[in-house]
Amino acid sequence: VSEAYRGAGVDLDANARAVELIRTIAAGASTPDVVGGVGGFAGAYRLEGGRLLVAGTDGVGTKTEIARLTGRYDTIGIDLVAMSVDDVVCTGARPLFFLDTVVAGRVVPDRVAEIVSGVAEGCRRAQCALLGGETAEHPGVMDPDAFDLTGFCVGLVEEADMLGPDRVGEGDVLVGLPSSGLHANGFSLVRKVLLDRYDLGDVPPELSRTLADELLRPCEIYAPLIVELAARGLLHAAAHITGGGIPENVPRAIPSDLRADVDWGSWDLPPIFGLVQEAAGATDDDMRATFNMGIGMVLVVGEDDVDAVIAEVPGARAVGHVHARS
């Protein structure tokens, strides 16, 4: 667990304990139609005819605060779509639709409209429908200008076409897809260590843009690409690199008797991660357990298909291999 992150007020141990407790409780409200063992990125529900609905929910953490501090609300909705949609596609499902909930201390119509315009843009990028949403005002509980976002995505996949650990074998290659910066994880730490030191309008020497521009870069949305690669039979599994980073998310895509060896030197670390690391005084392990480190999605690909996948995706590269546990 990241000590730096704990210092920023996020207790990942507590989160892990909560997840353990929840797992047992949730098992008591399952039904025979729920499909287990889908790799942990989303839940799957069996329809008739061999098809599964796959659903995921997530927010954008406190990246909302950067939107608030800069008054730039038009891209955080892209992040919101990315967080759920790219969890769902890790099962091989095609995202069908998305819903959002916006909660604000005070509802400012133009601001909510900007947020939802980002959600709509995210849905277009993900090639799914924006099916609905909800706006709620929580005066006295949230700061008037604070807001929070939650997203929800449903996808559909033939059970026979699902991606996941079952398909992964020894010798498979990990192909990393480049992230567009921090995406939407680790912002409690980022805010704590960077906003004391810089103004959001500053251009730190390590970056080629203002800190605001860097922090607000919207998440890359990988969904259409992954749907296409999966349809061509080029993927065994996929891991969306969000909270917990590569060390927590890649193992979800790998069977428990195999091990993912990541070659951390095989790609260039984007400068924002070095900036955060230096400001936080964080170890490499801390950073890797918190941030995507420049890789937003890891595909697990058979050796023979690696060249085809890498040729298809600008910036994709082999970042490791799947080995037997020794």
Add this chain to the structure above:
Amino acid sequence: VSEAYRGAGVDLDANARAVELIRTIAAGASTPDVVGGVGGFAGAYRLEGGRLLVAGTDGVGTKTEIARLTGRYDTIGIDLVAMSVDDVVCTGARPLFFLDTVVAGRVVPDRVAEIVSGVAEGCRRAQCALLGGETAEHPGVMDPDAFDLTGFCVGLVEEADMLGPDRVGEGDVLVGLPSSGLHANGFSLVRKVLLDRYDLGDVPPELSRTLADELLRPCEIYAPLIVELAARGLLHAAAHITGGGIPENVPRAIPSDLRADVDWGSWDLPPIFGLVQEAAGATDDDMRATFNMGIGMVLVVGEDDVDAVIAEVPGARAVGHVHARS
């Protein structure tokens, strides 16, 4: 718009303007599979084979604050399930599964587990699966002990079996189903006017229980009942009475050329609503536009089936009729 509610910091005009703006933006991220005109309680998406997925999202507003102030976290999850599930069933869909997101200033594992145990209980009552969820910590943005909940539900219905305005005709009867108190709307106003005047442990003379017990009563979950009545062909439409009360929600279940006449004297107002009204100095219209007033669900039923429906549901009664607009 409720003046009393505005005084509590909730600006329903701003909410209405936000909804207008969002409608246009969301239309730009629709797809041909999205089904319009489903009555406004949830969104519908067309699968192959004449079936529709119906999805809804909602939270429990600031009822979370009552849970926090009393330290009683084990029923607010029931409310969360009710809010989404009972929107979805208004289309005639059978709820398949539910997902939740818990956001807290600080994640206290036992507290999150209590919240999710309520969610699990809600799913059992709604006869749907708890498919997944997410827990997130937002330090520095929320008060450490504050939390917020968002829920999502997906249901399934044959297109030919959908409920809604299309089925409603002149002479249809509005059948009201009793609520279990305030449910999960209007809590910003309730907190403002009651918590200054009473301790949560007080038993106000109008009530037969402590204020805490009254305010925390979990929402009635109508889903299994409505699924059954719909399967028996006894329903034309249904309206979940949430934010905006009967005046805003019943018209969503009625075609625009007809009018719902509610006989406000046809049921006894539960005492909590009188208590809030007196403390708020609110008009009848304000109260009706904010609270369920004792009716949590309104069914629209053909004249010939009213007796069968009322015989089926304890406490159900005719509360109005559908007329031509004059």
